[in-house]
Amino acid sequence: MSSRWKKVIAPVAVAAVLVALWHLLTYGAANEPAIAKTRFPTPWEVVLGFKHLLTTRPGEKAPQLVSSTVASVFRVMAGFNLAMLLGIPLGLLMGWYAGTYRALNPLVQLLRPISPIAWIPIAILMFKNDEPRSIFLIFVSTIFPITTAAAAAVQNIPQVYIRSAANFGCDGWSLFKKVVLPASLPQILTGLRLALGVGWIVIVAAEMIAVRSGLGRLIQDARDATGRLDLIVATMITIGAIGIGLDALVRRLENVDQIKWGYAKRG
Amino acid sequence: MRGAQKTFSEPGKPAIEVLSGVDLDVAEHEFVCLLGPSGCGKSTLLNMCAGFESIDGGTIAIDGEPVTGPDPRRVFVFQEYAIFPWMSVWDNIAFGLQGRSDAQRHEIARHYIELVGLEGFERAYPRELSGGMKQRVGVARALAVNPDILYMDEPFGALDSLTRLNLRSQLIQIWRREKKTILFVTHDIDEATQLGQRVVVMSARPARIKTIVDLSGLAYPRDIDSAEYIQARDRLFEEMGVSTRV
Numbered sequence A: 001m002s003s004r005w006k007k008v009i010a011p012v013a014v015a016a017v018l019v020a021l022w023h024l025l026t027y028g029a030a031n032e033p034a035i036a037k038t039r040f041p042t043p044w045e046v047v048l049g050f051k052h053l054l055t056t057r058p059g060e061k062a063p064q065l066v067s068s069t070v071a072s073v074f075r076v077m078a079g080f081n082l083a084m085l086l087g088i089p090l091g092l093l094m095g096w097y098a099g100t101y102r103a104l105n106p107l108v109q110l111l112r113p114i115s116p117i118a119w120i121p122i123a124i125l126m127f128k129n130d131e132p133r134s135i136f137l138i139f140v141s142t143i144f145p146i147t148t149a150a151a152a153a154v155q156n157i158p159q160v161y162i163r164s165a166a167n168f169g170c171d172g173w174s175l176f177k178k179v180v181l182p183a184s185l186p187q188i189l190t191g192l193r194l195a196l197g198v199g200w201i202v203i204v205a206a207e208m209i210a211v212r213s214g215l216g217r218l219i220q221d222a223r224d225a226t227g228r229l230d231l232i233v234a235t236m237i238t239i240g241a242i243g244i245g246l247d248a249l250v251r252r253l254e255n256v257d258q259i260k261w262g263y264a265k266r267g
Numbered sequence B: 001m002r003g004a005q006k007t008f009s010e011p012g013k014p015a016i017e018v019l020s021g022v023d024l025d026v027a028e029h030e031f032v033c034l035l036g037p038s039g040c041g042k043s044t045l046l047n048m049c050a051g052f053e054s055i056d057g058g059t060i061a062i063d064g065e066p067v068t069g070p071d072p073r074r075v076f077v078f079q080e081y082a083i084f085p086w087m088s089v090w091d092n093i094a095f096g097l098q099g100r101s102d103a104q105r106h107e108i109a110r111h112y113i114e115l116v117g118l119e120g121f122e123r124a125y126p127r128e129l130s131g132g133m134k135q136r137v138g139v140a141r142a143l144a145v146n147p148d149i150l151y152m153d154e155p156f157g158a159l160d161s162l163t164r165l166n167l168r169s170q171l172i173q174i175w176r177r178e179k180k181t182i183l184f185v186t187h188d189i190d191e192a193t194q195l196g197q198r199v200v201v202m203s204a205r206p207a208r209i210k211t212i213v214d215l216s217g218l219a220y221p222r223d224i225d226s227a228e229y230i231q232a233r234d235r236l237f238e239e240m241g242v243s244t245r246v
Helices: A003-027 A041-053 A064-096 A100-110 A118-128 A128-156 A161-169 A172-210 A214-227 A227-253 B042-050 B090-095 B100-115 B129-143 B160-180 B188-194 B229-242
Strands: B031-036 B074-077 B150-155 B182-184 B200-202 B211-212
Touching: A003 A041, A003 A161, A003 B182, A041 A064, A041 B182, A064 A100, A064 A172, A064 A214, A100 A128, A118 A128, A118 A172, A128 A172, A161 A172, A161 B074, A172 A214, A172 A227, A214 A227, B031 B042, B031 B188, B042 B074, B042 B150, B042 B182, B074 B129, B090 B100, B090 B129, B100 B129, B129 B160, B160 B188, B182 B188, B188 B229, B200 B229, B211 B229
Parallel strands: B031 B182, B031 B200, B074 B150, B150 B182
Antiparallel strands: B200 B211
């Protein structure tokens, strides 16, 4: 059997078993109207839920699931990019200059463990509109892990690299561009992956509480308006799948020659 | 460079005395091995010569000029592979050639890639190379800037014994052709006997010079089966206080 098949066969088998189990556990109650509103949907009902969410309703430009996904992904990307733009340079500075680190690190470490959810009331009070609100929330939830990763990456650069560079008369901007930045990229990238994962988790919570559109809002609406668990489960599966997609996007960078060296070989 | 002089004297750091009053003169184009037990402070001494570590007492001078910091005229080859893993073999070897024209860089890099036998690997990245090849990149990168002095800190320490033997004979060939001054730190008695014109035997910490063994009588390439070689090696075993029987 080719190794390609080996990689696929186990997870597919597990998924098949789980879906079968799910079907067996939920199918029995499917015809009982008395508990129909609160019972868990069968796999097939979730498929129908997807169909419902992917049907364009009159008066709308795109199906709900598509427009909600676009809204959520856009907010995460906007907030995450802003956080990278500020967090990476800040982290690099903190990693390189001990004084900057001493001055700023306590602040970063104080803000980092605050749950992004705790920022939601502030976001609601500070921003009237959905977009700035959610972008702000993603920004505050991703900038601290990014900054911390970038600072740690620079601090962990093996001394021999810096000494070698110094030996060849490489300093200033050239040292940064040719040695410090490339030496810290793999670890920064790992930080970005983690931060993007956090951002994707936070956007759903933010939209459920503070925003009037997006995947989080779709779940909340399914609960409030229709009470349809099939739509909720379908949306949750979508959230998981997009999460994998976003992670895969960042992981593609790990295969670039200038970055690949920083990761142990994977089987 | 004429009659390069170095004088060390190191009265010691406040906490741990790593080197105590080391005096040594090294001549131009000389190959000198610093031999001592692991952790004795010989690497520290080499790092001070290179300007990576401060000198806390006494002076280290090259051509009468005190060492104040790293300088491309004196290049360090590290035990760990200090070549940059994010750069190709070519870019690593050309790293020290920033100020030169593209044509010059190209010519020099090509020359040293050939010298260390890495033709065909120019576009390869360090992770695709064996340990011995990586260290050859390190040596080529150092030679490319045409330094007067090479500081080598157990450069072959992490390699298997066959590769080590091979690289030592290549190093001797390169040294004789390129006329460099080499200061080579090792804890391997055979390595010191094979390489050095003089072997400086250091004591355990705090390091001082126990004795200097002159091997300039042994012609290169050295025959490691010859009676003279074995005699010289046994002398070093004795100076190191190690038995020649296992």
